[in-house]
Amino acid sequence: MVTLVFARHQVQLFLKSPGVMALFIVGPIFVIFVFGQAFTAIFAAGGQGFDAMQYFGVTLLTMAVFQGSFIASWAVFKERRSNTEVRLGVAPIGRLSATLGAFLGSWLSLAALGCAVMALASVLLSIDYGERLWLSALLICAEALLAASLGVSLAVIFGEERAANGVMNALVPALVFIGGGYTIIPESGFLHELARFSPLRWINLAMLDLAMPGPGEYIAAALTFSLAASAALMTLACLRLWRKR
Amino acid sequence: MIEIRNASKSFGPTMAVDNVSLTIRDGELFGLLGPNGAGKSTLIRMITGLLAQDGGSVSFFDGPAGTAGPLDAKAVKRMIGLVPQDLAFYQNYSAIENVKFFASLYGLRGKALTEAAEAALAFAGLSDTGKKPAKAFSGGMKRRLNIACGIAHDPRVVILDEPTVGIDPQSRNHILRSVEELRRRGRTIIYTTHYMEEAENLCTEIAIMDKGKIIAQGSQERLKLLIKDSSGVTFTLKRPDPVDLGAFKRIRGVTTAKLDELRLCVTSEVGATNLNELTAEVNRQGLIVTDIETDSPSLETVFLSLTGRSLRD
Ligand SMILES: Nc1ncnc2c1ncn2[C@@H]1O[C@H](COP(=O)(O)OP(=O)(O)OP(=O)(O)O)[C@@H](O)[C@H]1O
Ligand SMILES: [Mg+2]
Numbered sequence: 001m002v003t004l005v006f007a008r009h010q011v012q013l014f015l016k017s018p019g020v021m022a023l024f025i026v027g028p029i030f031v032i033f034v035f036g037q038a039f040t041a042i043f044a045a046g047g048q049g050f051d052a053m054q055y056f057g058v059t060l061l062t063m064a065v066f067q068g069s070f071i072a073s074w075a076v077f078k079e080r081r082s083n084t085e086v087r088l089g090v091a092p093i094g095r096l097s098a099t100l101g102a103f104l105g106s107w108l109s110l111a112a113l114g115c116a117v118m119a120l121a122s123v124l125l126s127i128d129y130g131e132r133l134w135l136s137a138l139l140i141c142a143e144a145l146l147a148a149s150l151g152v153s154l155a156v157i158f159g160e161e162r163a164a165n166g167v168m169n170a171l172v173p174a175l176v177f178i179g180g181g182y183t184i185i186p187e188s189g190f191l192h193e194l195a196r197f198s199p200l201r202w203i204n205l206a207m208l209d210l211a212m213p214g215p216g217e218y219i220a221a222a223l224t225f226s227l228a229a230s231a232a233l234m235t236l237a238c239l240r241l242w243r244k245r
Numbered sequence: 246m247i248e249i250r251n252a253s254k255s256f257g258p259t260m261a262v263d264n265v266s267l268t269i270r271d272g273e274l275f276g277l278l279g280p281n282g283a284g285k286s287t288l289i290r291m292i293t294g295l296l297a298q299d300g301g302s303v304s305f306f307d308g309p310a311g312t313a314g315p316l317d318a319k320a321v322k323r324m325i326g327l328v329p330q331d332l333a334f335y336q337n338y339s340a341i342e343n344v345k346f347f348a349s350l351y352g353l354r355g356k357a358l359t360e361a362a363e364a365a366l367a368f369a370g371l372s373d374t375g376k377k378p379a380k381a382f383s384g385g386m387k388r389r390l391n392i393a394c395g396i397a398h399d400p401r402v403v404i405l406d407e408p409t410v411g412i413d414p415q416s417r418n419h420i421l422r423s424v425e426e427l428r429r430r431g432r433t434i435i436y437t438t439h440y441m442e443e444a445e446n447l448c449t450e451i452a453i454m455d456k457g458k459i460i461a462q463g464s465q466e467r468l469k470l471l472i473k474d475s476s477g478v479t480f481t482l483k484r485p486d487p488v489d490l491g492a493f494k495r496i497r498g499v500t501t502a503k504l505d506e507l508r509l510c511v512t513s514e515v516g517a518t519n520l521n522e523l524t525a526e527v528n529r530q531g532l533i534v535t536d537i538e539t540d541s542p543s544l545e546t547v548f549l550s551l552t553g554r555s556l557r558d
Contacts, residue, residue, distance in 0.1 A: 013335060086336060090322060
């Protein structure tokens with residue numbers, strides 16, 4: 001129950017920051033457009049089977065959602081910033097339920113944002129997310145879950161905003177890059193091997209495959225990777241909170 | 246009832262709270278008076294369970310101690326309402342959204358929640374703030390919202406940490422009247438301040454804290470008695486004439502005699518009734534006096550006489 005109160009609280013606070021919301025929606029659309037335009041010739045020469053706009057329409061969308069981990073860490077640290085931590089500390093509630101609520105709330109916000117970007121990109125930039133839109137949306141939701149887990153667990157584990165954000169600042173772009181966010185991953189070689197460790201790689205493959213339209217072969221892998229990583233991260237966070245009591 | 250026994254807390258070399266023992270009875274308006282850095286907020290954090298003490302204990306009882314065992318942590322949290330020294334609410338939320346959120350942490354839902362929040366806002370004089378976000382409030386309104394957020398769940402024990410710092414007299418009066426109203430409603434109140442006047446006008450029991458220690462404690466009357474034993478007389482002189490302080494010190498009952506430019510201050514033991522001898526000595530030395538003051542003790546003088554410093558430097 002307390003968890004739900006906090007989830008609602010998180011979504012409500014997020015809705016009250018229209019600037020952040022706009023940034024998270026307009027930013028990706030803009031970047032997709034720029035990358036799509038800039039790489040048109042290269043993609044045409046490369047014979048990828050899809051054009052640059054289509055490729056970045058997927059990979060930069062998943063990048064945007066993954067960057068939502070910063071929103072999730074903010075969800076934890078905002079109580080310290082607004083000094084409301086003391087009020088939560090004296091209230092008859094557990095830190096665990098409060099943190100889980102922040103996690104749930106940021107997941108919902110990120111999933112909604114991701115779907116909003118997807119809808120806008122398909123309308124404004126005519127990007128194709130495949131016939132089975134609900135599957136693409138499901139992948140975005142799974143990714144949002146992972147992003148929320150990453151932000152919340154780092155926040156809980158480090159307990160200090162600058163440390164947590166520092167780690168995310170290194171980790172998020174790296175995973176986006178090796179996941180194929182900014183460039184196509186070659187069929188073989190080092191980057192190809194490395195790419196399998198990025199959850200974004202699997203989500204991107206699955207979504208591109210849905211758009212092709214392909215048989216949907218990566219969907220299971222993408223969902224499994226996201227959910228497993230997210231479960232692992234949240235378990236760590238919960239253990240940490242448990243031990244702190 | 247709240248019983249604090251030998252509570253201590255240090256931050257590195259600083260003893261923020263040094264072996265403090267206090268008893269706060271139900272329905273009391275307990276003032277914790279002390280200058281900046283005395284350790285008031287640290288003690289409050291220990292009472293509310295936000296900070297673990299290095300040593301000693303803080304226990305809450307349902308009724309007087311001894312009738313039943315101390316309450317468990319959860320029960321204690323339910324009965325406490327904290328108004329922290331630093332503003333603690335969400336700047337983007339309106340007043341009612343803030344109050345409702347914090348009250349909902351105490352299990353209030355639906356209609357009961359709305360009613361409680363509205364009552365708390367009315368109590369704090371913030372009923373007509375509508376959807377305006379808290380960040381657009383004036384300083385005094387923010388202080389009052391800070392209070393509303395701490396009391397909406399109708400706690401039995403209300404702890405206010407310097408709730409009137411840095412605000413206009415109007416909001417300040419409102420807050421002081423609110424605190425009195427809480428007391429009338431039978432709440433137990435712990436009120437920290439470094440304003441003497443507030444403690445004097447408001448509190449039924451007062452503890453004076455300095456450098457982590459409780460240096461005096463009791464009802465106002467008792468505290469003032471503490472220094473009645475050194476009632477003072479101040480003669481304001483017309484000219485900076487030389488004064489034979491030794492002669493004053495030899496007078497029956499006199500404890501100190503000091504000359505501070507034109508002010509000759511003589512303190513005596515309580516009940517010395519030596520004003521006649523003092524004036525006689527003034528005349529004997531040919532001093533010209535323009536004014537005589539005898540201090541009726543205030544908490545300010547209590548603090549001064551106990552620490553040798555004034556409360557606000
Ligand atoms: N977290 C902390 N780390 C280090 N020192 C601290 C900490 N909190 C308090 N102190 C120190 O403990 C002492 C008491 O501080 P405290 O905030 O309890 O005083 P206070 O009586 O509330 O003062 P004020 O009237 O300024 O609010 C001070 O010397 C302060 O510097
Ligand atoms: Mg303080």
